[in-house]
Amino acid sequence: xxxxxxxxxxxxxxxxxxxxxxxxxxxxxxxxxxxxxxxxxxxxxxxxxxxxxxxxxxxxxxxxxxxxxxxxxxxxxxxxxxxxxxxxxxxxxxxxxxxxxxxxxxxxxxxxxxxxxxxxxxxxxxxxxxxxxxxxxxxxxxxxxxxxxxxxxxxxxxxxxxxxxxxxxxxxxxxxxxxxxxxxxxxxxxxxxxxxxxxxxxxxxxxxxxxxxxxxxxxxxxxxxxxxxxxxxxxxxxxxxxxxxxxxxxxxxxxxxxxxxxxxxxxxxxxxxxxxxxxxxxxxxxxxxxxxxxxxxxxxxxxxxxxxxxxxxxxxxxxxxxxxxxxxxxxxxxxxxxxxxxxxxxxxxxxxxxxxxxxxxxxxxxxxxxxxxxxxxxxxxxxxxxxxxxxxxxxxxxxxxxxxxxxxxxxxxxxxxxxxxxxxxxxxxxxxxxxxxxxxxxxxxxxxxxxxxxxx
Numbered sequence: 001x002x003x004x005x006x007x008x009x010x011x012x013x014x015x016x017x018x019x020x021x022x023x024x025x026x027x028x029x030x031x032x033x034x035x036x037x038x039x040x041x042x043x044x045x046x047x048x049x050x051x052x053x054x055x056x057x058x059x060x061x062x063x064x065x066x067x068x069x070x071x072x073x074x075x076x077x078x079x080x081x082x083x084x085x086x087x088x089x090x091x092x093x094x095x096x097x098x099x100x101x102x103x104x105x106x107x108x109x110x111x112x113x114x115x116x117x118x119x120x121x122x123x124x125x126x127x128x129x130x131x132x133x134x135x136x137x138x139x140x141x142x143x144x145x146x147x148x149x150x151x152x153x154x155x156x157x158x159x160x161x162x163x164x165x166x167x168x169x170x171x172x173x174x175x176x177x178x179x180x181x182x183x184x185x186x187x188x189x190x191x192x193x194x195x196x197x198x199x200x201x202x203x204x205x206x207x208x209x210x211x212x213x214x215x216x217x218x219x220x221x222x223x224x225x226x227x228x229x230x231x232x233x234x235x236x237x238x239x240x241x242x243x244x245x246x247x248x249x250x251x252x253x254x255x256x257x258x259x260x261x262x263x264x265x266x267x268x269x270x271x272x273x274x275x276x277x278x279x280x281x282x283x284x285x286x287x288x289x290x291x292x293x294x295x296x297x298x299x300x301x302x303x304x305x306x307x308x309x310x311x312x313x314x315x316x317x318x319x320x321x322x323x324x325x326x327x328x329x330x331x332x333x334x335x336x337x338x339x340x341x342x343x344x345x346x347x348x349x350x351x352x353x354x355x356x357x358x359x360x361x362x363x364x365x366x367x368x369x370x371x372x373x374x375x376x377x378x379x380x381x382x383x384x385x386x387x388x389x390x391x392x393x394x395x396x397x398x399x400x401x402x403x404x405x406x407x408x409x410x411x412x413x414x415x416x417x418x419x420x421x422x423x424x425x426x427x428x429x430x431x432x433x434x435x436x437x438x439x440x441x442x443x444x445x446x447x448x449x450x451x452x453x454x455x456x
Contacts, residue, residue, distance in 0.1 A: 030344030030355065031337035036106050036256040037182045042265040046272025047190035048183070048254045048330065053084075054197040054276045055327045056143060056320050057245045059204060061281060062288025062296035062303075064245075067231075067238030069224050070289070076242050077285060083423055084246040085274055087400040090420075091251045092266040094400075094407050099262060106256035107337070108249075112399070115406040125399070130338075132249045132391030133331045134370065140328035141374035144170035146455075147321040154314045163454045164375040170321075171371025174328055178363045181350055183257050183333045186326070193326035194276060200319040201280040203312060204300055205287040211307035212291035220293040233437045240389050240434025243427070245281070247392030253334055336363060376451050385438040393431030398424050 040048075065073035091111075098105050098114065105111045108129050113122030145167030152159055152166065180186060211217060224231055248254075258265050288300040297303050301316055343358040401420040404410075410417040 029341035030346050031339075031341030032106050032256075033346055034340050034344060034350045034355070035182050035333060035337040036253060037184050038106075038256060038259050039184045040187060040257040040259060042258070042268035043272065044184065044187040044190075045254055045258055045266060045269030047187055047194055048257065049248070049269050049273035050197065050276045051186075051190040051193040051323070051326050051330050052248050052250060052254070053246060053273060054194070054280055056200070056299075056324060057241075058197075058201065058281050058284055059288075059300050059320075060241055060298050061245060061285035062292065062300050063298045064238040064241040065285055065289040066222075066294040066296050067224065067234035070222060073238070073285070073289070074282075076239060077282060080242045080246045081274065081277060081281070083427075084248075084396060085270060087397055087423070088248065088251050088270055089267065090400040090404040092255060092270075094403050095252060095255050096263050096266075097407055099260065104260065104262075105252060107334070108252045108395070111252050111403060115403045125395070128391050128395055129249055129334060131387060132395065133334050135387035135391065136249075136331040137328050137335075137370050138374050140324045140331070141167060141171055141174065141371055142378050144174075144321055144324040144328070145374065145378065147317045147324065150317045151314055151321070154310050154317075162452075163378055164452050167375040167378065168371060170325075171367055171374070174325060174371075175364050175367040177325065177329055178332060178336070178367050179360060180329070181359070183253065183330075186329055186333075189326050190330065193323045196319045196323040196326075197276065197280055200316050200323070201284050203316040203319065204304065205283050207304035207308045207312060207316070208287035208291035208300065211304055212287075214307050216307070218292060218295055220291070221295075222289070222293045225294055233440060236430070236433040236437040237385075237441065239430050240385070240393075240437065243397065243430060243434070244385075244388035244392045246277075247388065247396050249392055249395045250331070250334060251396075253337070332363075332366070335366060339363065339366075377449070378453055378455050379445075379449050386435060386442065389431055389435040389438050393427055393434065397427035397431070 061077070064076075068076060094111065094115070095105055098111075103114070105114055109122050109126040111121075112125035115121055145163055148166035148170055149161070149163050152161060177189075180189075212220075224234065226234060254269075255262060255266050284300065288296050288303070292300070292303045295303070301313075301320075304316075305313055339362040340355075340359065343362060344355045345352075348354040401424050405417075405420065410420065412418075
């Protein structure tokens with residue numbers, strides 16, 4: 001098997017003939033060479049990680065808190081942070097070990113195929129990841145259109161422009177930025193995205209404190225309300241919201257952007273990311289739940305909006321809007337990588353007409369299709385919760401430990417072995433129950449869905 005540096009590994013060294021097929025594909029297609037070019041450093045990895053994890057979904061954390069209460073809610077946030085960081089490090093360790101053996105894995109599906117084989121690794125991971133990434137793209141475009149309309153309403157409260165118009169405008173802007181050729185070329189956009197996440201999180205915290213001390217502040221009730229059945233569904237839904245907020249799903253692709261050797265670089269990048277995670281997640285969750293209790297909405301800015309000045313509403317939505325563009329571009333990269341792998345000629349340059357024209361057509365077509373879907377079903381957030389349950393949970397909290405076991409074979413006599421399998425079992429249950437709760441939510445509100453609805 002050909003490694004990235006031209007070394008060769010036998011099929012036996014890779015775990016069998018079925019797993020050996022992934023070596024040549026990693027370095028001989030345009031997706032790996034053009035989209036996942038390995039030029040970055042650990043700071044760039046930190047920017048990419050922060051954009052993919054510290055996204056506007058964090059604004060739903062106060063809503064997740066209301067299904068759990070103060071102590072269980074913060075315990076779930078802490079466990080989510082610790083387990084996700086640990087899981088991402090397990091993925092990184094597997095990738096680093098493969099590189100030390102002369103076989104650098106650049107894509108999640110290649111990693112799955114390398115450890116588990118084509119049938120049980122490559123294809124399932126491909127389906128899960130691409131479904132997750134396309135769902136994330138559509139979700140970002142939906143929210144981008146909604147953020148644009150909220151900005152519009154700040155200045156034109158009685159304006160008549162429909163939501164789908166703003167969704168299309170957002171899609172057109174994304175189509176332009178989607179022509180940036182590689183994941184690495186997003187590094188400074190993702191730095192700005194990191195700063196945007198800090199900005200709107202600060203706005204959310206400040207807005208919540210302001211609203212909480214307002215003379216018109218709503219009464220605060222921190223009791224978990226509802227029937228025993230609805231409370232149980234609320235717990236499952238809250239746990240899935242928290243788990244998916246920590247979700248990533250593209251760790252190998254981000255590590256692929258690092259210039260070799262990669263050992264230790266991803267750890268530094270994750271430290272950058274989780275410094276931002278701790279700063280934003282916990283402050284927004286605490287401030288939002290403190291201010292609004294069990295009245296917290298799925299987007300805490302909806303609660304804040306009546307209490308704060310127009311300029312803060314404008315600034316908050318502008319920062320969210322800017323970051324949504326970056327998040328959508330990040331989650332488009334795995335699909336762009338597939339396009340480049342199938343359509344490009346690596347004998348030609350990245351910017352040659354032979355490769356530039358297919359890139360322009362395919363990427364623009366993808367953005368156009370996802371924008372059309374976003375405009376048609378602006379309630380996609382409810383459906384996206386189901387996709388998140390099916391995608392983030394297995395890719396981020398289950399597969400990392402299975403892949404780690406397949407490479408390092410920890411002994412059943414060690415605490416690590418039992419810790420890993422405990423995480424796999426617990427998060428598999430959480431993901432399954434979260435799927436049930438998410439589907440239930442879709443069924444409950446399905447009668448209110450309307451194509452091209454003007455829901456903002």
